[in-house]
Amino acid sequence: MYGVKSESDCEMIHQDQMDSPVADDGSSGGSPHRGGGPPLKKGPWTAAEDAILVDYVKKHGEGNWNAVQKNTGLFRCGKSCRLRWANHLRPNLKKGAFTAEEERLIIQLHSKMGNKWARMAAHLPGRTDNEIKNYWNTRIKRCQRAGLPIYPASVCNQSSNEDQQGSSDFNCGENLSNDLLNGSGLYLPDFTCDNFIANSEALSYAPQLSAVSISNLLGQSFASKNCSFMDQVNQTGMLKQADSVLPGLSDTINGVLSSVDQFSNDSEKLMQALGFDYLHEANSSSKIIAPFGGALTGSHAFLNGNLSASRPTNGPLKMELPSLQDTESDPSSWLKYTVAPAMQAIELVDPYLQSPTATLSVKSQCVSPRNSGLLEELLHESQALRSGKNQQPSVRSSSSSAGTPCDTTVVSPEFDLCQEYWEEHPSSFLNEYAPFSGNSFTESTPPVSAASTDMFQLSKISPAQSPSLGSGEQAIEPKYDPGAGDTSPHPENFRPDALFSGYTVDPSIFNNAIAMLLGNDMNTECKPDLGDGIASNSSSWSNMSHACEMSEFK
DNA sequence: AATCGGCCCAACCGCGCTCCC
DNA sequence: CGGGAGCGCGGTTGGGCCGAT
Incomplete structure (x- = not known):
């Protein structure tokens, strides 16, 4: 996935990534990859990278994600670090399938909020916006395919x-x-x-x-x-x-x-x-x-x-x-x-x-x-x-x-x-x-x-x-x-x-x-x-x- | 057993907002 | 006030998994 298949690949940045001006710019406002530093890695995170990131957050807390690369040598942009932390590494994250209650809540929240995943995630402790988004997209597909309503009556x-x-x-x-x-x-x-x-x-x-x-x-x-x-x-x-x-x-x-x-x-x-x-x-x-x-x-x-x-x-x-x-x-x-x-x-x-x-x-x-x-x-x-x-x-x-x-x-x-x-x-x-x-x-x-x-x-x-209709009509x-x-x-x-x-x-x-x-x-x-x-x-x-x-x- | 297609989900990407200098 | 930096959000992508054929 994304050109990085294993931990051994971490040290090898693929050519396409090298070619890209910024492997992951981290933000539109400023790229962490500036000044000719090593290209940032993309793709799946390795356990070693996770450990580095977790360690960094434990020491410095969340935020200032672009500093992670500078302080840890992790070749990941701040944006990627934030995402990794928020979606996978931060404590109290729930893993696994959504419970029925969570599903109901998601449906209900979506009926009110629309695609405001982050806001919805705030109502679901331990769940990330990405999870909710993925769940919802899957749900929509199923509903469409089955011709079923997305929102049950009770929710609306x-x-x-x-x-x-x-x-x-x-x-x-x-x-x-x-x-x-x-x-x-x-x-x-x-x-x-x-x-x-x-x-x-x-x-x-x-x-x-x-x-x-x-x-x-x-x-x-x-x-x-x-x-x-x-x-x-x-x-x-x-x-x-x-x-x-x-x-x-x-x-x-x-x-x-x-x-x-x-x-x-x-x-x-x-x-x-x-x-x-x-x-x-x-x-x-x-x-x-x-x-x-x-x-x-x-x-x-x-x-x-x-x-x-x-x-x-x-x-x-x-x-x-x-x-x-x-x-x-x-x-x-x-x-x-x-x-x-x-x-x-x-x-x-x-x-x-x-x-x-x-x-x-x-x-x-x-x-x-x-x-x-x-x-x-x-x-x-x-x-x-x-x-x-x-x-x-x-x-x-x-x-x-x-x-x-x-x-x-x-x-x-x-x-x-x-x-x-x-x-x-x-x-x-x-x-x-x-x-x-x-x-x-x-x-x-x-x-x-x-x-x-x-x-x-x-x-x-x-x-x-x-009368305005022409003969063509x-x-x-x-x-x-x-x-x-x-x-x-x-x-x-x-x-x-x-x-x-x-x-x-x-x-x-x-x-x-x-x-x-x-x-x-x-x-x-x-x-x-x-x-x-x-x-x-x-x-x-x-x-x-x-x-x-x-x-x-x- | 092989192939295929759909599903899942982690990650990327672009945009926009806020803050700070 | 303008521009850069940092960050968050929502949309999209694509590889792996798994069930069906």
């Missing part, structure tokens, strides 16, 4: 409670939004401006998707119910940015942003205002936000440039979507499968955190005996998933299926878990799973355009609605023709926000809810970044009455 619930009580020393929303969402690369990109614009540039029909932002905005707001995202939403002006993508809503937005706050503490009211009250289970503690997840995760997947939603968004099924009278779709019946609210909040934030396949896995026979989210249990669920997959074709490309316009995506293997059920119970599937239909992100999901076009196709609007126009009496659902309705409106009992309610969500503190900072294309093409979305008119299923 606890975080939520702490936030609501103001007892946490950090804010779940803040950290999720800043650290989780942006920091690790697993999480939500800054979709509203950065990713969104990037995608917009890549796709000619992206402007229409500006409206997707509002779904995210709304969804983020609802996510705040469980993970205190509302603070972040307010702080970052995400809601304010909605005005940039929905200029026509300026008045509405300008009017009531301040009223958003009340909903951060009273999302029930908001849910009802949005016509989602039927989603509430009798047990208020089990309130779900799945429909928002549908809107959200769909848009989210798009925002991540990853999507494989072709199946669940196929037309005929959409007609069944609002039906909650289906036995399968009875809230109480499918709530029993539903992961805890907080977990769903996480889902809303990031398709990585819980893909729909993860949801499916939970709903399927592959239910873990526990749901603590510990690695061991993840393995269990992963194995269960695999066993489930073994009963079905392992990989299926939707391009080989019915040939729907959207079937350009390679469906994740996990998705096959629900394939048969999907085919047999399309309506109930949609009712149950559609909320996550746009969120089928897995490792097998193509990173950008191929998958995203599914969503984009679903999201684009007709020329009538968007028409190549991907939906087949639905309202004028021709086509009773197929308009692809517009597959837009996350259309789904959103589809659930709306009353368009006015929807409007009011939008108004309440998007307040009046208009912030134009983002406007220039959004670009002319979006601004001009968002006209079709600027009048939300259009969205309300899409409430065909009310």
